[in-house]
Amino acid sequence: MRIDIITVLPELIKSPFEASILKRAVDKGIVEVHMHDLRRYGLNKYNQIDDYQYGGGAGMVMMIEPIDKMIAELKSERDYDEVIYMTPDGVTLNQRMANHLSIKGNLIILCGHYKGVDQRVRDLYVTKEISIGDYVLSGGELGAAVLCDAIIRLIPGVISDETSALTDSFQDDLLAPPVYTRPADYKGTTVPEILLSGNLPAIDKWREEQAYERTKSRRPDLLTDY
Template sequence: MRIDIITVLPELLKSPFEASILKRAIEKKLVEVHFHNLRDYSTGNYKQVDDYQFGGGAGMVLMVEPIDKCISQLQQEREYDEIIYMTPDGATLSQGTANEMSLKKNLIILCGHYKGVDQRVRDMFVTREISIGDYVLSGGELAAAVFCDAIIRLLPGVLNDETSALTDTFQDNLLAPPVYTRPSEYKGIKVPEILLSGDFPKIEKWREEQALERTKKRRPDLL
């Protein structure tokens, strides 16, 4: 997989990809992540990428021309499966979307900023708009990092145990059941006996029941 991220703040984005699972995935060449500074595609001494919006109103808007130049250049080099715009008014990111996107080969992620991007960018290029929640961030960079983490961890070979991702919360529209590790008793609180029994069919049944019960209590909307 190759991911090209277009941003006005590449330095804000790079650190998540320099540690932990994302770093290992890049080092193992399971994914390529490239950052493109939008100012490199602007003209003039000030490398302007934003301007006031027509019709008045507070806040600046990312201009269409630099984004057009960047995306058009990338499209000349390869074919992209999706051009994704990170925006609060996009479809809320779900595990199902992450699963779907993890199967793609080439992605462009456009990070919004200020009051967003010129609508013509969305009309001309964007194939999917994604939000990570009903709130507003200063820009789409942190949202892009969250999105990348969600999909990269699903790529074969990224996790040491590939079955781990299949049992994550939301994979079957249920929350994950409670989990325990050593010691088996701590400050008088014991691990459920079933988990120490070695009877794996019964353990799986217990986990399914716990997952269903937890989902009913905490996220009944998933059911």
């Protein structure tokens, strides 16, 4: 997989890819991640990428011309499965979406800033608009990092135990059950006996029940199919 991130602040988004599983994925050659500074295509001697909005109003708008040139350059080199725009009014990211994107080949992620991008960018170039929640950030970089992490960890070979990602919360529209490790008894607080029994079918059943009960208690909105 190759991910090209168009950003005004490339230094802001680099750090997540310099540590943890994202760095390992890049080092292994499983994924390529490239940051592209939009100001390379900024206009005039000031490398301008934003301007006042037509009709008046507070806040600047990212201009169409620099974005058009950047996307055209990238598309001249390869085909892309999606051009994603990170925006608060996009579809909220969930596990199902991450699963779907993890099997794609090439992605462009456009990070918004200011009051957003000229609507013509969204109309002409963007194929998917994604939000990471109902709140506003200073820019799309942190949202893009969240999206990349959610996608990349699902690619085979990124996580040592590939079955681990398949048992995460939301994979089956349920939250993950409680987990325990050593010691079995800590200051009188003990691990459920079933987990120490060695009875794998019974343990699986217990985990399914716990996942359902936890979801029912904390996120009943996820149980529409149950």
